[in-house]
Amino acid sequence: MTYEAYLGYDRAQLLEKLQAKVSSKRLAHMLAVEETSKRLARQYGVDSEKAGLAGLLHDYAKECPDQVFLDIIDREGLDQDLKNWGNNVWHGLLGGYVIAAELGVTDQEILTSIARHTVGAAGMSQLDKIVYVADYIEPTRNFPGVEVARLLADQSLESAVAYETAKTIAYLTQKGLPIYPETLATYNAYCPYLPTDAY
Amino acid sequence: MTYEAYLGYDRAQLLEKLQAKVSSKRLAHMLAVEETSKRLARQYGVDSEKAGLAGLLHDYAKECPDQVFLDIIDREGLDQDLKNWGNNVWHGLLGGYVIAAELGVTDQEILTSIARHTVGAAGMSQLDKIVYVADYIEPTRNFPGVEVARLLADQSLESAVAYETAKTIAYLTQKGLPIYPETLATYNAYCPYLPTDAY
Numbered sequence: 001m002t003y004e005a006y007l008g009y010d011r012a013q014l015l016e017k018l019q020a021k022v023s024s025k026r027l028a029h030m031l032a033v034e035e036t037s038k039r040l041a042r043q044y045g046v047d048s049e050k051a052g053l054a055g056l057l058h059d060y061a062k063e064c065p066d067q068v069f070l071d072i073i074d075r076e077g078l079d080q081d082l083k084n085w086g087n088n089v090w091h092g093l094l095g096g097y098v099i100a101a102e103l104g105v106t107d108q109e110i111l112t113s114i115a116r117h118t119v120g121a122a123g124m125s126q127l128d129k130i131v132y133v134a135d136y137i138e139p140t141r142n143f144p145g146v147e148v149a150r151l152l153a154d155q156s157l158e159s160a161v162a163y164e165t166a167k168t169i170a171y172l173t174q175k176g177l178p179i180y181p182e183t184l185a186t187y188n189a190y191c192p193y194l195p196t197d198a199y
Numbered sequence: 200m201t202y203e204a205y206l207g208y209d210r211a212q213l214l215e216k217l218q219a220k221v222s223s224k225r226l227a228h229m230l231a232v233e234e235t236s237k238r239l240a241r242q243y244g245v246d247s248e249k250a251g252l253a254g255l256l257h258d259y260a261k262e263c264p265d266q267v268f269l270d271i272i273d274r275e276g277l278d279q280d281l282k283n284w285g286n287n288v289w290h291g292l293l294g295g296y297v298i299a300a301e302l303g304v305t306d307q308e309i310l311t312s313i314a315r316h317t318v319g320a321a322g323m324s325q326l327d328k329i330v331y332v333a334d335y336i337e338p339t340r341n342f343p344g345v346e347v348a349r350l351l352a353d354q355s356l357e358s359a360v361a362y363e364t365a366k367t368i369a370y371l372t373q374k375g376l377p378i379y380p381e382t383l384a385t386y387n388a389y390c391p392y393l394p395t396d397a398y
Contacts, residue, residue, distance in 0.1 A: 166372040173365035173386065176393035184383045187372065194375035 003053050006107050014056075017103065022063050030059050032138035033131070040130045044157060047127075054113045054131045057105065061095035062087070072097045089180050092118035120165060120186030129157040136164045152195070162190035202252050205306050213255070216302065221262050229258050231337035232330070239329045243356060246326075253312045253330045256304065260294035261286070271296050288379050291317035319364060319385030328356040335363045351394070361389035 002011040018027055037055030041048040061068070069090035073082050076097065082090070096111035105111065113131040116124060120132055137150045137160070145167050153160040165187040172179050201210040217226055236254030240247035260267075268289035272281050275296065281289070295310035304310060312330040315323060319331055336349045336359070344366050352359040364386040371378050 162375070166375065169378075170369045170372045173369045173390075176361070176365065176390045176395060178387045178390055179368075179383055181380065181383060184378055184380060188377045191372075191375045191377055196375060 003049065006050070006053055006105055006110065008104055014103070018056075018060070021060060021102075026059055026062060029138065029140060030056050032140050033058055033134045036134035036138040037130050040134055040153065040157070041127075043154075044126055044130065046130060050107070050110060051127055051130050051134075053105075054110045054127060055134050057099055057103070057110070058095070058114050058117045058131055058135060059091065060103070060114075061098040062091040064091065064098060066090075068098065069094050085178075085180060089119060092116070119180045119182040120161065120190075121182060122185045122189035124161065124186075126157065129161050133157060133160045133164060136160075156193065158190055158193035159195060161186070162192075162194040165190060166194060201248065205249070205252055205304055205309065207303055213302070217255075217259070220259060220301075225258055225261060228337065228339060229255050231339050232257055232333045235333035235337040236329050239333055239352065239356070240326075242353075243325055243329065245329060249306070249309060250326055250329050250333075252304075253309045253326060254333050256298055256302070256309070257294070257313050257316045257330055257334060258290065259302070259313075260297040261290040263290065263297060265289075267297065268293050284377075284379060288318060291315070318379045318381040319360065319389075320381060321384045321388040323360065323385075325356065328360050332356060332359045332363060335359075355392065357389055357392035358394060360385070361391075361393040364389060365393060 003014060004010045007014060018030065022030070034052045034056035037051040038048045040046075041051035064087075066087065069087070070083060072078070072094050073080065078094075082093070093115050096105075096115050099105050099114065100111065109125065109127055113125070113128045116128045117131045117135050121128065124132065133149070133153050137146060137153055145163075149160055149163055149167075152163050165183065169179055169183065169187055202213060203209045206213060217229065221229070233251045233255035236250040237247045239245075240250035263286075265286065268286070269282060271277070271293050272279065277293075281292070292314050295304075295314050298304050298313065299310065308324065308326055312324070312327045315327045316330045316334055320327065323331065332348070332352050336345060336352055344362070348359055348362055348366075351362050364382065368378055368382065368386055
């Protein structure tokens with residue numbers, strides 16, 4: 001039964017829980033990331049069930065109120081500086097706490113890939129890279145550069161990670177928005193894989 | 200006598216030393232940063248002699264061989280990670296060691312503003328901001344965005360720091376080049392001052 005090894009219940013029951021947790025638009029995105037994660041996993045020799053579940057769950061905590069994350073930061077004794085950031089950082093980095101508590105997921109590789117899906121990390125596993133990239137290129141995504149990202153993802157996960165991170169940083173500077181330091185660490189670790197003709 | 204309080208000798212003698220140290224093209228840029236730093240200092244109520252000297256000296260170490268900086272890192276017991284960067288970071292962060300040793304400058308505010316002229320810092324003094332911005336907007340500079348930076352510098356040093364740092368980061372991501380973490384700290388500290396219509 002799909003995902004039962006990780007959940008103790010099956011995918012159909014999980015979908016019911018997801019429908020109760022997030023909007024239908026967000027669920028459609030999560031389902032698309034599930035599919036793209038499975039496809040990339042098969043292409044790159046990664047466990048596709050694990051990748052599919054991580055992709056499906058990656059935005060589970062995206063609609064949680066801020067107070068949920070602020071409480072997690074206190075309860076888990078995390079760096080208080082995290083409170084200066086917002087949902088965009090929290091739903092990824094801290095999403096695993098919500099997912100573990102509410103869905104019973106304990107697999108650390110899955111939880112880590114979800115923690116890293118927004119800001120990445122300097123040394124990502126293949127699974128981490130797959131969820132990070134799938135979130136950016138899934139078929140319903142439509143923004144300048146997404147086609148380049150899709151082409152790069154077919155050639156190398158590292159180049160796709162680099163491109164996605166570079167574009168994200170450039171976008172944030174154009175908007176004058178703060179950049180989480182781990183995003184820079186991701187960029188610096190993967191920028192050597194950025195094709196010079198990607199832009 | 201101009202600069203004698205900081206040097207023990209005067210500006211004419213300093214210019215002879217600079218001519219022997221850097222190319223004529225670089226010296227022209229350093230002289231332009233001297234002038235712009237003095238102008239900004241008068242505008243923002245900062246000691247214009249101090250700003251002029253910091254501006255004039257900011258690139259003093261730019262043509263030093265890499266080994267000079269690698270030796271400084273070892274001799275001063277600095278973070279070995281600095282060795283992974285290059286002249287662009289070193290000539291600023293470590294330039295003060297060369298300037299102190301070869302020119303006899305001991306004023307810490309001047310040396311700090313030179314140390315910060317390339318990567319900035321989260322909490323820059325007015326002098327630091329002036330040298331950082333003057334380096335970007337001096338009259339011989341000619342690149343997309345320099346006119347916006349000049350306009351912003353007339354309105355607020357903080358907005359000019361933010362704009363310059365945002366543009367630098369965006370440029371580096373387009374080239375796939377690594378970004379020094381202190382540059383990100385500068386951006387995150389000053390991005391709230393970035394006018395939303397600056398681009």
